Amino acid sequence: MSPTAARKPRPKLTRRRPARVEPAPQLLLASQLIFNIGFYAVVPFLAVAMRNDFGMGAMAIGIVLGARTFAQQGMFLFGGALADRWGARQSMITGCLVRIAGFLLLVWATDFPLFLLGAIITGIGGALFSPALQSLVAAAAEGGTGRAGNQEPGTEDERANSGAAPQNNRASLFALLVICGEVGVVVGPLLGSLLLHTGFDTSLLAGSAVFAVMALVFWLFLPKAPAQAPKTSADLSGHAPPSGLWSCLKDKRFIGFAAFYSVNLLATNQLYFGLPVELERTGAGVQALAVVFAYASVLTITLQWPIARLMRKAGPKTALPLGFALQSMGFASLGVLAVVPPPSELPILPALLLVTGLALGNMCVTPMAMGLVLEFSAGRSTGAYYGLLASAGGLAVVIGNAALAPLYELAYTPSSTALAPWLLLSLLGAITATFIRRFVPKTPARVSVLREAQNA
16 A cells, blocks of 8 residues: 555544524614614603593503503513523514504503503513513623633633623623614604604504514514523532522522612603603693603713723622612702792703613613623523513502602692602612612622632
8 A cells, every 4th residue: 555545634623613593683783773663652652642632640641651561561571481482583573463462452542441451462562572682682692702502611711701701791782782772762752753743543553563564574584593591600600590480580689689670660660650740840841751852862872882881890789879879869859859940941951850860870770780680590591580670670660650640649830749759769769779789699709719810
């Protein structure tokens, strides 16, 4: 046998990368943008239509808004569990179709029961959509860290940084999700205010068309294979969370975190419930609603990214208390100004102070909290965890709005009693700022040791 014949070329060993099942982040960000356009073209004007077109009082409006929020946020736990079981694609498509049904029912609504039922169905559509979207965003963020599937980091440096890099990537992508959502918050009310001139039904039909297009896009472009639960730094410490689809309900630390974080949703919900009361008190009128929403969105679009970067450096035990303290200050400033006549030169000034505090606080806490959910879940499916976080907020809105409704009846004119709802909300924010840091998950010991070894 000749030497040439004996030497056979060795086949090249190539490492094939596992196929990605996560959708492109661009599609997810665009979905959040379009979803918010369809939502905010309708919901901010629901209270206006109920009061002006059908003569309903604050209690009826508060019940409808609270029921819609609870049906969405409160049912997030079940929507998230369904997303874990069905897969995000099917859950998001179903959510769009259910929301269309709710909007169409509101078109036919002429009395309180139909408004209530339409609002509830509309909220259920969001409960099916949003946890699935957040789970896909988490999976996409983990996919962008350079690790595919469950592959373990190879080098010691990679292992040392594995807790920090994914955490930063998650917060970054969730910050972009907030920014895209806020662009929708700007466009949605502007579109809704234009459509409102032709009637509230026109806004409802336009919103239905938006969600119909979204359902078609998801059916065509979302991957059918469910993404694996993202890997977190808690995996590296050997910590295993309670198992099962409803494991989030067995995690006492996460339940406590969700309970305090629910104040964030209650606070931001006052943009729909309490803010119209304040605008009527000052004489600015509901036509200023779109202006105030646009101001809040411009703040978020311009400041969310730099604030998110600062909060990532500060850490959750600083970011979360700071955010809730800012919200508390926003309510306190409005409470002080509610007892005196509004400034004639700028009657919306108290509302702008409130929105500034709420927006800055939300920018501090939301991306951080969304990323922390992955630390709590520690490698399990995340839909139910995101669902429970939002369900706690929905319950807080129902209870909070019921308590605030009679207080808002006293806040339509400048007086000492007008302080009451804003003082209550300010106290809730201050209490949350004080105690929520106790429920933040601790940094895994192994990651801490590796970081110290790297910095030594």
